Amino acid sequence: MKNAIEVRNLTKHYKNFSLDHISFDVPSGSIVGLVGENGAGKSTTLKAILNLIYPEEGTIKIFGKENTEDSLTRNQEIGVVFDECMFPGDMKLEQVGKMLSCIYANWDQRAFDMYQQKFRLPLDKCIKDFSRGMKMKTSIAGALSHNAKLLILDEATSGLDPMVRDEILDIFLDFIQDEEHSVLVSTHIISDLEKIADYITFIHDGKIHFSESKDELIYKYGIVRCNEKEYKNLEDKHIAGVKRNSFGYEVLVDNKPELEKRAHSFVIDKAGIEDIMLFMTKGELQ
Amino acid sequence: MDIMISNSSGKPIYEQITSQIKNLIMTGELKAGDPLPSMRLLAKELRISVITTKRAYEDLERDGFITTMVGRGSFVSESNTEIMKEEQLRIVEGYLTKAVEVASRSGVALQEMTEILEMLYEEEKR
Amino acid sequence: MKGLIIKDLYSLKKFTKSVLITAGLMLLYGVFLKNTSFVSFMICFFAMSIILTVLGDDEVSHWDKYALCMPIDRQLMVREKYLMIILILICTGLVSCLVGGGMSAVMKLDIVSSLQMSYLAFGMVSLIAAIVTPVYYKVGIQKARYIMIGCALVPTVLILVIVNMMEKSGIAIQEDQLPSLIMNFNIALPVILIVLMYISYHISFAIYKKKEW
Numbered sequence: 001m002k003n004a005i006e007v008r009n010l011t012k013h014y015k016n017f018s019l020d021h022i023s024f025d026v027p028s029g030s031i032v033g034l035v036g037e038n039g040a041g042k043s044t045t046l047k048a049i050l051n052l053i054y055p056e057e058g059t060i061k062i063f064g065k066e067n068t069e070d071s072l073t074r075n076q077e078i079g080v081v082f083d084e085c086m087f088p089g090d091m092k093l094e095q096v097g098k099m100l101s102c103i104y105a106n107w108d109q110r111a112f113d114m115y116q117q118k119f120r121l122p123l124d125k126c127i128k129d130f131s132r133g134m135k136m137k138t139s140i141a142g143a144l145s146h147n148a149k150l151l152i153l154d155e156a157t158s159g160l161d162p163m164v165r166d167e168i169l170d171i172f173l174d175f176i177q178d179e180e181h182s183v184l185v186s187t188h189i190i191s192d193l194e195k196i197a198d199y200i201t202f203i204h205d206g207k208i209h210f211s212e213s214k215d216e217l218i219y220k221y222g223i224v225r226c227n228e229k230e231y232k233n234l235e236d237k238h239i240a241g242v243k244r245n246s247f248g249y250e251v252l253v254d255n256k257p258e259l260e261k262r263a264h265s266f267v268i269d270k271a272g273i274e275d276i277m278l279f280m281t282k283g284e285l286q
Numbered sequence: 287m288d289i290m291i292s293n294s295s296g297k298p299i300y301e302q303i304t305s306q307i308k309n310l311i312m313t314g315e316l317k318a319g320d321p322l323p324s325m326r327l328l329a330k331e332l333r334i335s336v337i338t339t340k341r342a343y344e345d346l347e348r349d350g351f352i353t354t355m356v357g358r359g360s361f362v363s364e365s366n367t368e369i370m371k372e373e374q375l376r377i378v379e380g381y382l383t384k385a386v387e388v389a390s391r392s393g394v395a396l397q398e399m400t401e402i403l404e405m406l407y408e409e410e411k412r
Numbered sequence: 413m414k415g416l417i418i419k420d421l422y423s424l425k426k427f428t429k430s431v432l433i434t435a436g437l438m439l440l441y442g443v444f445l446k447n448t449s450f451v452s453f454m455i456c457f458f459a460m461s462i463i464l465t466v467l468g469d470d471e472v473s474h475w476d477k478y479a480l481c482m483p484i485d486r487q488l489m490v491r492e493k494y495l496m497i498i499l500i501l502i503c504t505g506l507v508s509c510l511v512g513g514g515m516s517a518v519m520k521l522d523i524v525s526s527l528q529m530s531y532l533a534f535g536m537v538s539l540i541a542a543i544v545t546p547v548y549y550k551v552g553i554q555k556a557r558y559i560m561i562g563c564a565l566v567p568t569v570l571i572l573v574i575v576n577m578m579e580k581s582g583i584a585i586q587e588d589q590l591p592s593l594i595m596n597f598n599i600a601l602p603v604i605l606i607v608l609m610y611i612s613y614h615i616s617f618a619i620y621k622k623k624e625w
Contacts, residue, residue, distance in 0.1 A: 029326075030336065050481050053624040075483040086478035088469060091422050099422075102415035103482050152481075173330040198335045213337050219298055260296075 003061070004028050004150050004182035010048055010058035017206060019044055021058070024201045024211040026150075029179035031172055033193035033214075034186040035277065036203040042186035045203065046154045049184075050080065062150070076105055079143030083155040085135035087142070089128030093121055096142065104146035115141035119167075133164050140168065144175070151175060151183045157192060165192055172196060190274045200273055204281050214273070221276050222256030225249070226266035241279030252279035287316065287323070291332055295412075299334055303342035304349075311351055311362055312371065322352060322360040349373075416484070416492040423469050427462060434458065435511070442515055449529040452512030456533035459504035460560060463497050463541055468553035477625040490549075490617045497541055498609065505534035528594065535601045540564060542605070542612040549619040 005026035012019040019041050026032045034042050047053045049060050051067055060067040062074055087096050093116060101107040116123070119137040122130070130138065136156060143151060151172070157165045172183050173196055185193065193200065194214070201211040210217075224234065231242075231249040241252040252271060253259060259268055271279075287310065291302050310316040323331070325339040332339075343360055346352045350373060354360040363370075389399055435455075442451040470476060479489060508530040516526040540563040548556035 047625060052477060052480060054622075072483045072485055075481060078481065080478070080481040082474075082478065084474065086474050088419055088423050088473055088475065090426050090469075091419070095418075095422050099415045099418045102418060103484065105483070169333075173333065176336070177326050177330065179326065195333050196329075196335060198337045214335055215298070215300070215338050215341070 002028060004063060005049060005184060006059075006061040007045070007049065008059050008061075010045065010055050010060060012044060012048060012053060012055045014044075017041070017044075019048070019055070019206045022203070022206075022208055023058075024208055026182050026184050027199070028182055029176060030198040031176060031183040031185065031193075031196055032199045032201060033190075033197040034184060034201050034203060035188065035190060035193065035273065037188055037277075037281070040203045041206045042188075042203055043154050044206075046152060046184070046186055050078075050152065076146070077149040079146065079148035079151045081136070081139045081143050081151070081153045081156040083158055085127065085130070085139045087127050087138065090126055092126055093123050093138065096127065096138065097145075100142055100146065106147040108145050108147060112141055112145035115144060133160055136160060137164070140171070144171070149181055151181075151185075153183070153185045153187075155187055156185070157187060157189060165189070169196055190272070190277070194273055202277055202280070204277075209280055217273065217276060218270065220254050220256055221271040222253055222259065222268045223271050223275060223279075224251040224253055224259065224266050224268050226251065230264070230266050240276070241282075243279065243282075250279075252276065289328075289332065291334070300338045300342040300345065303328075303332075303339065304345045307342070307346055308349075308351055308374075316362050318362050318364045320362045322362065324359055349377075413488060413492050413495075416479070416489070417496065419475075420466050420492075420496050423466065424462065427465065431458070439511070439515070443519070446519060446521065448512045448515045448519070448521055448526045451515060452508045452526055452530040453533040455508035455511060456504055456530065456537045457564070459500050459537050460540060460544075460564075462500050462504070464544075464553065464557060464560065466496055466500070467493065467545070467548050467556070471553045474625075476623075480625075486620050486623075487617060490613065490620050493545070494609070494613050494616070497545065501534065501538050501541060504537075505530060508533060528598075531598065531601070535605065536564075536567065538605050539608065542608040546612055546615040546619060549616045549623070 003025045007025070008023050010019055010022040017039070022041070022045055024032075024034075034045065036042050044053065048055050048058075049062070049067060051071060063077070065074065067074075091099070097109060097112050100112075101109060115121075115137070119134070119141065121134055121138060121141070127135065127138065140156070157168060160168075169192060172185075175181050176183060185197075187193065197214045199212065200214050200217060202209045221240070224230075225248060226234075227248050231251060234251060234253065235255075238253050238255040239251055240254050243250040252275070253268075256268055256271075289303060289306050291299050293299075295302065297305075307316070307322070316322075322328075322343070325343055326336055328339045329336040343352065343354060347354055347360075350370065351363055352360050353363050386399070388394075438451045438454055442448050476489065480486065509527055512526040512530050513523050515521075516523045540560055543563055544556050544560045547559045
């Protein structure tokens with residue numbers, strides 16, 4: 001199957017914020033990073049995908065079916081992790097496992113136990129006494145122990161230390177060894193995704209600014225540092241953002257390979273995802 | 287099979303993978319029929335995107351170095367190393383022909399061309 | 413449904429200590445004041461605390477948002493909650509009868525009036541639960557608590573006012589009318605409660621269906 005998730009023209013209005021005709025795909029077998037600053041609309045988009053909110057316009061398909069149909073069967077195959085652990089605080093890990101085993105038809109207790117050991121989660125404490133990192137790991141263990149095909153994570157790694165985040169990245173890479181598996185991660189921590197994401201979808205102010213293969217982005221975007229004359233020589237259509245300081249211009253261009261081949265006196269640097277985001281949202285001439 | 291990729295090299299990662307695997311095949315470290323790791327496994331080990339490894343493998347297959355069979359994986363092609371080298375040489379000749387055409391039209395001398403070639407080799411080594 | 417029930421039962425476990433302590437205190441109170449009706453009443457009203465806990469815990473841990481991402485639909489969520497509420501009501505009702513009736517038997521007091529008290533209390537608490545639950549779904553646990561207190565106070569005030577008015581206007585209930593009044597009440601109550609719970613459930617579900625997180 002081609003796409004695990006297809007979002008088309010998703011529109012949702014709130015008092016102070018709107019999602020404006022959001023469209024993007026999560027191809028099967030890929031890791032898609034949904035990035036954007038706080039308040040950009042990432043969580044709202046994910047909530048719409050999960051049917052927690054009702055959009056005014058647009059369609060969302062998961063595994064080829066509209067997300068409003070047949071949610072019971074479909075949710076068996078989706079693992080969700082939010083930015084907080086929603087398991088009842090008074091339960092212990094074993095009880096959480098028991099509860100989940102009654103809810104999910106394909107519950108895999110062995111996998112859950114394996115994650116408990118791997119994450120060193122305590123068996124004798126109540127969830128409410130877990131540290132934040134342990135709580136997240138518990139949620140992740142729950143999401144990965146019922147043979148899910150699609151993982152959706154909403155800011156699940158914010159507030160975790162780099163070691164834990166690294167462990168989790170490894171788990172994603174393991175998860176998509178199966179090409180029927182897909183991962184959609186929303187985060188404002190770019191460095192996590194910079195390495196392993198296959199596609200980056202950038203959302204800002206309720207709109208999608210780009211949704212492309214990460215390799216393409218890194219390959220074609222560059223930051224040119226030059227003076228005013230050189231800046232005027234750059235083709236307008238390839239300028240994606242500009243910053244000006246007292247020493248010159250910093251220009252985000254989308255034709256780095258071409259520019260590198262031509263003879264030039266300015267400096268072109270690689271542009272990271274964060275750079276691209278910053279230039280696109282803040283980069284304008286003063 | 288050792289593959290080292292550098293994030294700071296100017297070369298796109300898929301190109302780094304392609305050249306390193308080509309090298310391994312040319313020098314005989316990877317022999318005809320040897321299996322290559324799956325695209326996904328390679329992506330996981332190198333901690334890069336599957337799209338990158340997929341592109342690298344597709345390029346290698348296009349250039350005749352490997353064959354990929356659905357469900358079985360990727361293997362080093364049966365081709366003779368000699369034949370492969372010849373094929374690569376032919377491709378290089380093709381590019382050089384174009385370069386020479388442009389050069390002679392614009393009055394670039396052979397010595398300048400040689401200097402440029404040397405400089406490019408140096409850069410490539412890095 | 414089973415998984416949800418397991419979760420709610422586990423969250424009730426923390427009540428065991430306070431239940432036993434309260435029960436002990438009630439018993440002492442009842443024994444000293446020779447008033448078993450009070451005990452029967454209080455046990456039933458304890459049900460309200462338990463119900464509010466079961467509802468409130470979910471809100472505190474944002475459980476609904478997570479649960480709806482699992483193979484659980486909104487109808488199941490509401491149905492399971494009502495099932496728990498009814499179970500809690502029935503269990504506390506039975507305990508109230510047993511404890512109240514038992515105490516009456518031991519202290520050689522009127523068992524029937526004690527059981528009647530339990531039944532009355534059970535009716536009142538069920539009525540309050542039927543009203544408070546849709547309120548919880550609409551505006552959350554905090555406001556639901558206030559409404560609950562209001563619901564408990566309003567009937568008390570009303571009864572006092574009515575009794576006062578009746579005394580003032582000279583209407584008195586004949587002593588012999590009382591048993592048949594009580595009998596009618598006893599028969600009518602289950603029917604009224606079933607109807608109320610049914611309506612309450614449908615209102616709750618209508619609210620929950622449209623809810624967004």
